[in-house]
Amino acid sequence: MSDVVNDAQPLSGAPAPSRLATARLPRWAPLGIAVGAIVVGFGVGAAAGWKSHIQWGLLALFLFVAGSYAITARVEGRRQAKDRVATSLIWASFILAVIPLYSLVQTTISKGSKALDGTFLTHSMNNVLTIQPGGGVYHAIIGTLEQVAIATAIAAPIGILTAIYLVEYGVGRLARWVTFFVDVMTGVPSIVAGLFILSVWFEATGQAPHEGFAGSLALTILMLPVVVRSTEEMLKLVPNELREASLALGVPKWRTITKVVIPTAVGGITTGVMLAVARIAGESAPIALLVFGSDVINNNPFQGPQSSLPYYIYQQYTNGNDPSYNRAWSAALVLIAFVMILNALARAIARWKAPKTGR
């Protein structure tokens, strides 16, 4: 809350002439203050011989905020000064966040493109020493595609049906429980999903799993709540009039759902499933526990260890030498590209198929 302000009108008592035209800083003032702050900050930093340029930047930032507050408070008043400080802090938070996120993308692309070539995409790590350059991610791509495909094949129908239950049939206690536990399930950490499948496997077979399918099951658990949530949102967007129109024509409810409701929402549902796929494709923790990793191509997700892209990155990282780091970066680039393409496609579908009645 602001304190007493010089330019505030007296609110009770004798009417005072209003002063609409208050002193205001010129439009270039923020820029001027910023430039001044940077010059002084870097000057002081250079003069004092600070090594870290981050410190220079921090000093400049501090000077900018303090300077704009002081100058604005003097010219325009305290309230305006507070407004301006809030503005500069909000801009600063944006810039502060952009730096690491930009660096992440930039580093991945510049380092990842080094080892990325045709060989990298079409070869496995079979017979490649970790300290050698060369080798590739083919086996990991196969592993990821298969594991994700199986997980999607299980999670998508169950998730969509659950959402249909919640939106179209769900009344009463069961629906409330399901809704609640979908929320809870969203919060299950991926490593816990992995441990769960592990313990089931122990009980069922007496030994630890090492095959792609086990990983798929863990991914299924992570994918289910995402699919349910997004499908639910999409089904809720379908206007009730459509359902009633169809029911009034004497169409049975299940035909109404399959022929009217789902086709209306199909774009959104597809988008939701694809976003869920993009999310689980990047999961590495359960794979590390359940699939075990492998350097060779294994096309059978139901037998023998497999690799996966995220797990491959982790493995290469733990090798701890430059050729492996390069492979890790390249695999990261491949993985990001895969996830981003899925995202972009999903959004394109959402835009293309969006029901016209929605928000």
Next chain:
Amino acid sequence: MAKRIDVSGLSAYYGTFRAIDDISMTIEPRSVTAFIGPSGCGKSTFLRTLNRMHEVVPGARVEGKVLLDDENLYGSGVDPVSVRRTVGMVFQRPNPFPTMSIYDNVAAGLRLNGIRKKGELDSIVEKSLKGANLWNEVKDRLNKPGSGLSGGQQQRLCIARAIAVEPQVLLMDEPCSALDPISTLAIEDLIGELKTQFTIVIVTHNMQQAARVSDRTAFFNLAAVGQPGKLIEIDETERIFSNPTVQATEDYISGRFG
């Protein structure tokens, strides 16, 4: 306290669309001026140019002059924030701050202006709520959320909030359109009392209401959809409703169109 408004050559735009075209009028102090006209004729837009709320909409801008006594609201160096403190506004739908109590709602504008002393706040809040004919209904539950009141009470709470900062002018944008007849009557009575202190401008769809509450009435019209709205005429309310000079006004008032 109350000030005269002189508008000259005012046009308002949304992007490239001209919503109102070249309006000039004088609004007398300590009186109620009503704006009537068909939907889309720009009367609400015009109202919002009087406290620079129009430019809040992205891409909106204004040309022309609005003099408050002798000061141009759109002059260089004028801060829209201080304009809005001088020219209060009540909206179509009651919009008390939902997370604040009744007391805090009325005190919100005062606190912005740096009044922090409990005693001073208390007395202004009471005065404003009394001024809005709401005090007796809420004096025992000042700390309850404002959203718990009925629609009509909420609207009077918004009026109390607006008059608490003692503006020169009070703009009302269809303040009764979301209310039932009894609440409407309460607000209309209130407007009659408030005009002794404030310059009041009210936009209304309801011609009986304009006839009941206003001293002067301005009729707005537009040539066709997509065309800018224009001021057709402004005169004493009695004359507008009994003997307007322009045919379109008579047609509108007698219900022949719009």
Next chain:
Amino acid sequence: MTTTAPPPTAPPQKTRTVTRPGDRIFSGLSRGSGIFLLVVMAAIAIFLTYRAVQAISKDHGNFLTTFEWNASLNPPVFGVAVLAYGTVVSSIIAMLIAVPIAVGIALFITHYAPRRLGGPIAYVIDLLAAVPSIVYGLWGALFLVPHLRGLNLWLDKYFGWTYIFHKQDPNSAPRSLFTVGILLAIMILPIITNVSREVIRQVPRMHEEAALALGATRWEVIRLSVLPFARSGIISASMLGLGRALGETMAVATVLSASPQLSGHILDPLGGTFSQNIVAKFGEADEFGRDALIASGLVLFIITLLVNGAARIIIQRRKEYSGANA
């Protein structure tokens, strides 16, 4: 934003009239899926607890207070104290950094950025939310860690007296809980930003206009109208981020140099988290060792359940109070 409210579109009739076979099959299938989901959740709790009990019963240390993790010893000694501490501390650091910045970015997109920029920025941040955690982990270990050395030394030099920022060995690599916290903050930033942005966008215009018409500056509009309305949503967004930070595995595993020590100096390369410990110890563990790890996973599971539950209660309360009348 997800809601737990019952879907408004559900037709409420439950008839006892004739049902067609098609209807019966279809509704049975969809209800079965819902029940399946409940069964899975129950199974997770049951299986984890069952295996965990087997491990904990043979633990010769106190499972909750023991520092070390030596499940392969005979007799085995292991406990989650260090892990719980590390998980909580790194998550708190992440939240302290991420929440204000995320709300700032959300406000930037909705209220401050030039209109033409807002959309693309929101889109890019949307995409960043989809970057896999292992990529953050790789970047954190190979890029962030070396670049944080200066900040670590600086904090030690000027703020070492606070105890928290004291670094016992100034030459040690900054593979500390503090670094993990920063990395987690960067990771959860997009998700908190996205959800907060959605909530802030839903603040009705009329509330903002109410503040504007009183003569509020832009910041005062945000403080009077936007933040109070969006508060519960921002809390739930933060809790979502917290859930991610608590359970994050790979990014922590790549950055932290783990050791079974509990240190108040957050710059020291000490400590561990639940999931980091599981991944690190899993390879060498036998079946009993894995049960012990499952036991620690159960604790993590319970913590995340509590966080989610708390978030939900907070949101429910706020909803009742704010009683949005619009």
